[in-house]
Amino acid sequence: IKYNGKRTITPVDCRYRCWETLMAILVAYSVWVYPFELAFMNKSSPHATLKRLLYISEYIVDAFFSIEIILTFFVAYFDPNTQLLVWDARKIALRYLKTWFLMDIASTVPFGLIVYMCTDRHELGLFYQSVFGMLRFWRLRKVTQLFRRLEKDIRFNYVLIRCIKLVLVTLFFSHIAGCLYYILADTYPHSGKTWIGSVNPNFREGHVLDRYVASIYWSMSTMTSVGYGDVHSMNSREMTFNIVYMMFNLGLNAYLIGNISTLILEGTRTTMDFRNRIQSASEFASRNQLPKSLKEQILTFMCFRFTAENLTQQRIMDELPNPICKSICEHLFLPAVQNVYLFKYISTETLLLLVAKMRAEYIPPGEDVITKYEAPEIIYIIMSGEVEVINCEEGKEQTTKTLVTGDILGEVAAFCGKPQSFTFRAKTMSQLLKLKTSSLNETMQTKPDDHQLILQNIREKE
Amino acid sequence: IKYNGKRTITPVDCRYRCWETLMAILVAYSVWVYPFELAFMNKSSPHATLKRLLYISEYIVDAFFSIEIILTFFVAYFDPNTQLLVWDARKIALRYLKTWFLMDIASTVPFGLIVYMCTDRHELGLFYQSVFGMLRFWRLRKVTQLFRRLEKDIRFNYVLIRCIKLVLVTLFFSHIAGCLYYILADTYPHSGKTWIGSVNPNFREGHVLDRYVASIYWSMSTMTSVGYGDVHSMNSREMTFNIVYMMFNLGLNAYLIGNISTLILEGTRTTMDFRNRIQSASEFASRNQLPKSLKEQILTFMCFRFTAENLTQQRIMDELPNPICKSICEHLFLPAVQNVYLFKYISTETLLLLVAKMRAEYIPPGEDVITKYEAPEIIYIIMSGEVEVINCEEGKEQTTKTLVTGDILGEVAAFCGKPQSFTFRAKTMSQLLKLKTSSLNETMQTKPDDHQLILQNIREKE
Amino acid sequence: IKYNGKRTITPVDCRYRCWETLMAILVAYSVWVYPFELAFMNKSSPHATLKRLLYISEYIVDAFFSIEIILTFFVAYFDPNTQLLVWDARKIALRYLKTWFLMDIASTVPFGLIVYMCTDRHELGLFYQSVFGMLRFWRLRKVTQLFRRLEKDIRFNYVLIRCIKLVLVTLFFSHIAGCLYYILADTYPHSGKTWIGSVNPNFREGHVLDRYVASIYWSMSTMTSVGYGDVHSMNSREMTFNIVYMMFNLGLNAYLIGNISTLILEGTRTTMDFRNRIQSASEFASRNQLPKSLKEQILTFMCFRFTAENLTQQRIMDELPNPICKSICEHLFLPAVQNVYLFKYISTETLLLLVAKMRAEYIPPGEDVITKYEAPEIIYIIMSGEVEVINCEEGKEQTTKTLVTGDILGEVAAFCGKPQSFTFRAKTMSQLLKLKTSSLNETMQTKPDDHQLILQNIREKE
Amino acid sequence: IKYNGKRTITPVDCRYRCWETLMAILVAYSVWVYPFELAFMNKSSPHATLKRLLYISEYIVDAFFSIEIILTFFVAYFDPNTQLLVWDARKIALRYLKTWFLMDIASTVPFGLIVYMCTDRHELGLFYQSVFGMLRFWRLRKVTQLFRRLEKDIRFNYVLIRCIKLVLVTLFFSHIAGCLYYILADTYPHSGKTWIGSVNPNFREGHVLDRYVASIYWSMSTMTSVGYGDVHSMNSREMTFNIVYMMFNLGLNAYLIGNISTLILEGTRTTMDFRNRIQSASEFASRNQLPKSLKEQILTFMCFRFTAENLTQQRIMDELPNPICKSICEHLFLPAVQNVYLFKYISTETLLLLVAKMRAEYIPPGEDVITKYEAPEIIYIIMSGEVEVINCEEGKEQTTKTLVTGDILGEVAAFCGKPQSFTFRAKTMSQLLKLKTSSLNETMQTKPDDHQLILQNIREKE
Numbered sequence A, B, C, D: 001i002k003y004n005g006k007r008t009i010t011p012v013d014c015r016y017r018c019w020e021t022l023m024a025i026l027v028a029y030s031v032w033v034y035p036f037e038l039a040f041m042n043k044s045s046p047h048a049t050l051k052r053l054l055y056i057s058e059y060i061v062d063a064f065f066s067i068e069i070i071l072t073f074f075v076a077y078f079d080p081n082t083q084l085l086v087w088d089a090r091k092i093a094l095r096y097l098k099t100w101f102l103m104d105i106a107s108t109v110p111f112g113l114i115v116y117m118c119t120d121r122h123e124l125g126l127f128y129q130s131v132f133g134m135l136r137f138w139r140l141r142k143v144t145q146l147f148r149r150l151e152k153d154i155r156f157n158y159v160l161i162r163c164i165k166l167v168l169v170t171l172f173f174s175h176i177a178g179c180l181y182y183i184l185a186d187t188y189p190h191s192g193k194t195w196i197g198s199v200n201p202n203f204r205e206g207h208v209l210d211r212y213v214a215s216i217y218w219s220m221s222t223m224t225s226v227g228y229g230d231v232h233s234m235n236s237r238e239m240t241f242n243i244v245y246m247m248f249n250l251g252l253n254a255y256l257i258g259n260i261s262t263l264i265l266e267g268t269r270t271t272m273d274f275r276n277r278i279q280s281a282s283e284f285a286s287r288n289q290l291p292k293s294l295k296e297q298i299l300t301f302m303c304f305r306f307t308a309e310n311l312t313q314q315r316i317m318d319e320l321p322n323p324i325c326k327s328i329c330e331h332l333f334l335p336a337v338q339n340v341y342l343f344k345y346i347s348t349e350t351l352l353l354l355v356a357k358m359r360a361e362y363i364p365p366g367e368d369v370i371t372k373y374e375a376p377e378i379i380y381i382i383m384s385g386e387v388e389v390i391n392c393e394e395g396k397e398q399t400t401k402t403l404v405t406g407d408i409l410g411e412v413a414a415f416c417g418k419p420q421s422f423t424f425r426a427k428t429m430s431q432l433l434k435l436k437t438s439s440l441n442e443t444m445q446t447k448p449d450d451h452q453l454i455l456q457n458i459r460e461k462e
Helices: A014-040 A048-072 A089-098 A101-106 A111-119 A126-152 A158-186 A208-223 A236-287 A292-312 A314-319 A322-338 A348-355 A411-416 A437-446 A448-461 B014-040 B048-072 B089-099 B101-106 B111-119 B126-152 B158-186 B208-223 B236-287 B292-312 B314-319 B322-338 B348-355 B411-416 B437-446 B448-461 C014-040 C048-072 C089-098 C101-106 C111-119 C126-137 C140-152 C158-186 C208-223 C236-287 C292-312 C314-319 C322-338 C348-355 C411-416 C437-446 C448-461 D014-040 D048-072 D089-098 D101-106 D111-119 D126-152 D158-186 D208-223 D236-287 D292-312 D314-319 D322-338 D348-355 D411-416 D437-446 D448-461
Strands: A359-363 A368-370 A378-384 A387-393 A396-403 A423-426 A430-436 B359-363 B368-370 B378-384 B387-393 B396-403 B423-426 B430-436 C359-363 C368-370 C378-384 C387-393 C396-403 C423-426 C430-436 D359-363 D368-370 D378-384 D387-393 D396-403 D423-426 D430-436
Touching (some): A014 A126, A014 A208, A089 A101, A111 A126, A126 A158, A126 D236, A158 A208, A158 A236, A158 B236, A208 A236, A236 B236, A236 B314, A236 D236, A322 A378, A322 A430, A348 A437, A368 A378, A430 A437, A437 A448, B014 B048, B014 B208, B048 B101, B126 B158, B158 B236, B208 B236, B236 B292, B292 B359, B292 C322, B322 B348, B348 B437, B378 B437, B430 B437, C014 C158, C089 C101, C111 C126, C158 C208, C158 C236, C158 D236, C292 C359, C322 C378, C348 C437, C368 C378, C378 C437, C411 C448, D014 D208, D158 D236, D236 D292, D292 D359, D322 D348, D322 D378, D411 D448, D430 D437
Antiparallel strands (some): A368 A423, A378 A430, B359 B430, B368 B423, B378 B430, C359 C430, C368 C423, C378 C430, D368 D423, D378 D430, D387 D396, D387 D423
């Protein structure tokens, strides 16, 4: 994984991304397994094989994390001020040492092993175990980072990522609470006065899975505020824990609801906007007691306009820089423009210049593209749909012709510099290419040969 | 249902819409009945007649769905890129085959019947039944489509549609959960250690409706997080199911709350805006210690302005295309304009040209329509309400006249090209027609005869 | 209550408003009492006095409502299209008859009394009572109207009105549910298998208040989804009712949360905006590693600017019509302007003209009011605060003078038409009056005498 | 704590802020302890030492509060109309006496002590104790003020402050409810028919902490709507209290959820915006079936543009006043500008003038900084990043050079007044300083010597 001859890895490297994802999964596993071990895998527990398996898996995770610590010294980072990648090994090391190095180390040292070697005691006391275990939660940072990255990655569905995050958070906390609650019952002197002991006096003899399910059952029924009450606190210690947990859940519930509300708010906005616009058009028609046919016409038009706006997306083209815009126009418009009679025999170079200045627009049916007597500021080429040529004389409108894909509108007026002599009206939803007459003239001035060809094309057609 | 001579149906056809709605209802029924059958209509169940009825109804639904599959090959669709209807039978078929055909077929094949014919066993095992049944849920797509269509249909109330959808979703999930929970109890070997058996040991002998109500009672009390606890999980299997269901409900609850919050947020926005504007006007008055009468005046005006803005809705007129605008103006303004003294004897053709250039506006009482010495840029015609003519000389204002419906404001100044000689102020909420002097002159130039008539009208009046 | 000589009442009349409020309270009372009567005041109930009292109160409410029906024929209404009051008695009557008259009558007829008179039976069956009672809920329209009116009335706090509405809705539904649930238990044949009978077998002998409290306790604990479970459904009938109620509560809860979320969102917006702006300024300083003193300066300025914007509220002045603006300016600025040296001996008439053209603005400390070499477009008069005169020569800034309330800035430059010769910078938060030089000149041209006086004032000062 | 020679304290004084925070903590403590005392420390309670300690602590708090009352007479306040500090001792006193003085006194008088001295009875009745105690809640105003101040203080995290506030509110109400509920049980004549007595008949003999935990356990499980039901109301009095508490919690829950929703909505807005823009760009590419490489290019560019916008933050610079802007520009740009070849040997004074007119901008890679043939309106200096010089001839683009930090773009064209002869395109994310040619020329006119130096620099380079 060398890069740039400097033995540093770029953080956007695909392989490094995979490694990070793997680390996040390992961390999640280790954080998951730890409270379980603490609660159900103690001295007196009979499940020796499972216990050994868990111990071994833990050491493997620790090993992976050690590698991660070493690796971090070789990963370039983005400077938050300039957004440039920093490749300098010394700077990388310094930054890591100053920020998270110490905690990473502390969360990786296998304290259990060290104590065992020094004191020959196989098991630490519950208290020490908890303290050392807490350090492991520090690693959750890796999972948080993964989710922050995924949320910004458009290849993944945002709603899905957010929902998975929420589910994991919920499961994680109910798991922790369930395990802690079991420890409370397990270590209470008077076994019958515990939440699990009062229901099943010999609970310690049950299968580990039964006990785990009962714990999670309690913790989940409390978290979701269902609170059946068949399992409930029996002594002050359990009550105190329960109070803290309920308090915490109040916040967690609000967090879940808030998150999902936000997602829904975002998701329904487009439909809402559409409905609001249509609604106000409909009210306008009703208030003014417009005839039904006219109302129908208005509503249909509003629907089409909404669709047309969504299709056009001019806003995006405006944001893109020149070279990208050019490529897009070339890709989208060149094939169509080459077939227009006006540009027959024209050199591709000139066409490319023209195409780069064109913009596509969707016109809803019924809208006038060009109005009679209008100044010839824009030429339109039909990409799809149909446009009617309307001759309005003495107040009467008469459709004389229908133009289709490949036809061009208003070019005669533009080249002669006289006002438009017809009204052009979209018959169906039509995609038109707009070309400003001024842009056309500008280009023509630099290419006199092609100008002649175009004028000849016009003359020929007439 | 032929169309366009091509034997294809348009999806916006009224009869096809009805068929789709019928299909959605049938699908809803079949998805509803399936878990019920699985849970309560098993081998040992005594309700033979009901069982037979349900079986038959199922085959009828399957038959309808088969017809739907065939029909889909003849329904035109909207191309998402161009928003045009695609009529080509081959394209339609190709699209269907590529997308949902296989799943539609899989969800329609009567596996039960096939197995019965092949193996002579009357009943599939519970496991196979569930797997084949799951395929049926695929059809829910039809219901989702119906709701998506209804949400965009402005003939139906948006809030109502959303609420019905939420209610159905809630009922559906609690129905499913209730049935599954009953299956868990029914198939558990130790009958007394189940949620229903611990309350009523002979539950299997009860009426099917009693058992169904008990299931739904549990599932609903869990879903709404009420959790009375009189009915609760008794064994690990039930607990596990319960945990999953509670987890799911957390999400569902948040989804419900989020949806309704969004609707309320949308619904109260107008009132909020109104209150905010009035509130800040009121604070402005208080902070500057304005006298009470002045404050009263300000607040009244703000209320009126808010109403006026809602009535005018110029924004909608601006969005509509030319031909529709013309029709609206003709419909709304022509009758009133014909009665104005200025346009007596004028040809209807000229009036239509003028009317198309007019815009209606509501003026709240107290606002100046025209200020003295103003340039005569706009002529107003009163559609409703009253307008005072105010003569302000030496700082004193004096009302000289009150104009009513059909009167015209500022026309003398406009035709003589001199500044306005009076202030015109709205006395009540007034609807005025605005006509730009420049638009008027433009039209007059093309119609010299009518110009003479108008000038004569002015002279006569004076 | 005559008005306009037409025997019609205006709906904004203060006495009519009181009557409407009284009606709303009576309606609320009657709707409240009805389910209580139905549940707890039946044949077998021993509380005869209470029963009689409730019956009498009901007839009184009916009487009041009859008066209301008659009154409605004489109340003018706002036409939704024109927002004008309609006084015409015939139109009013027609509108009422077409809309709500029939239902109002139906909800007022004392069916109980009629049946009693016709059939000599003292009590209707429970079923008929319920049906006739339902009609009474129609009257709730009056309460809804009251709240809709209060929500728009700025004399009342919006949040308070909304909260009261939510509380009443909650109480109302839990009252109804409690009463219905009691009826279910009361009419069940097997008394021990009911929710109240299973806890207290002789519940019918208890005090009516105890039974009512128990009902509400159940209904409230279900509505809030607490669900203690000490009181729970015992038979299918109760379970079915409970399922419907829980389902309904899910919606009600979401409605409450949605409403309150909306209020909070609105309430915290200002603070949020402020924090966001300050936050981004702070980040800007940190990212660019600006020295601490500069950062401090930026943040202080941003705070002041925020306050200044809130104080100025120019937006409101812009919305108000001319005559109101004039009154405000006269009230606020005239006393201060009269004391400015520039306007000594000037006629009040001229001052009024000038004052009407002034606008107040708050300038945060540190902002430049006038920059040296600027064109003299605006004259400022200090209303409050302090402004420093700064002489910047050769890049060094030197404070030469401090101006206070009543001083005027930039007047010399304005009258001589030369660029400003000093920088003026706000020292404290200052309120300044802005007067455009062009507006001043305009006014001066119409008042040559006062122009001479002003020029003399300037000369004298120098 | 003298200030301004007037013996008044400014409210923004650091020591006074500390005192206020101390007072808020004391108030919180006293309000916390009061219900506890009332419920658990009554006559019959055996914990004499604890009782005495609490009594003493209470008198200490009262003493501190007395000092606070006196102190308030010497604290200046902000006038809400002008936002200026009012130092006048008489005005301060008057304002305090008119607003909160009386209630402050009433909440501080030790009624218990007075009654004890007058009547020789050691303990007031429960009723009188409650009434006098209620006055103490008046002091909560101090805590509210503290939080309102903290919410506006940008040194503290807004989300954190809001969350702490919500937690405290929740804890406070559950504490109050728990204590009141215990009093209800403690004073009920029939001890076995109370919520605590039915579970533990000898509850009065238990440890005070056990009883307190049980109370809080009940109140928290009700508040969070968990409602286990192991502890529940047993008589009408308790039920009534419970109903009120549940009703209240409904509101509190909605308040919590609403608050947290708002925070989340605010927190996710930036990510949402980013995703929406990228999403629509992606859809645009898909709809138009752009080739994959082009799509990739568009998306990358959009990401960079988003970052660039965040980095630039021009909006903040625009809001800041002249003198602050100058300091920022000097600090940020002077060191870099001094090293540009164009400004070699130029006097610092001139540089300062130029630097004050510069604005920094981030350009995403791929965007054209200067296009060929463009008019030379702006000169750019590279602060960081790389910019390519592109020579486009006959439609082909050719990179001729790469400019880095310290280089200057377009200066030749600007000084010669001819159009740009190259296209400059950002290669990496680049920070550029913009200087308008017109601003440059303006400055040059006032400094002819430096103008000559600059021209010479250009000539030398060529």
